[in-house]
Amino acid sequence: MGKSILTVDDSASIRQMVSFTLKGAGYDITEAVDGKQGLDKAQTGRFDLILTDQNMPNMDGLTLIKSLRALPAYRSVPILVLTTEAGDAMKAQGKAAGATGWLVKPFDPQKLIEVVRKVIG
Numbered sequence: 001m002g003k004s005i006l007t008v009d010d011s012a013s014i015r016q017m018v019s020f021t022l023k024g025a026g027y028d029i030t031e032a033v034d035g036k037q038g039l040d041k042a043q044t045g046r047f048d049l050i051l052t053d054q055n056m057p058n059m060d061g062l063t064l065i066k067s068l069r070a071l072p073a074y075r076s077v078p079i080l081v082l083t084t085e086a087g088d089a090m091k092a093q094g095k096a097a098g099a100t101g102w103l104v105k106p107f108d109p110q111k112l113i114e115v116v117r118k119v120i121g
Contacts (some may be wrong), residue, residue, distance in 0.1 A: 003049065003120050004030065005030070005051060006031075006049070007029060007118070008038035008064065009033075009053040013045055014082075018082070018112070021112055022116065034056045034057050034059055038059075038064050042071075042074060043071070046073070048071070049079075049116060050079045052079065052081055054085050055084070056085035064097055081094050082105060083104065084105045101119065103115060
């Protein structure tokens with residue numbers, strides 16, 4: 001069984017692209033449409049990596065990361081932020097919230113695979 005990844009993004013096209021890219025690299029993918037659904041799925045499943053957008057309805061990425069880090073099961077699970085936000089202040093907030101890494105959209109599929117492999121093998 002491959003490593004499982006939860007991808008959280010309110011954009012269907014981004015979710016499709018991320019899923020397609022990572023499934024092709026041999027990972028199992030679960031999708032969520034916003035931070036709230038992502039948190040629910042994270043609590044009912046077991047994931048090796050969480051990939052989240054920042055700007056989403058219901059619960060944004062930083063709130064999701066803080067909520068996940070508060071759960072014992074996700075204290076050390078890598079969380080990558082995939083977002084259009086490229087500002088240093090936002091990246092610093094992400095790091096403070098507990099993000100493992102930051103990728104800026106539009107993303108390069110090969111780069112995404114490389115980063116994912118680096119953090120979860």
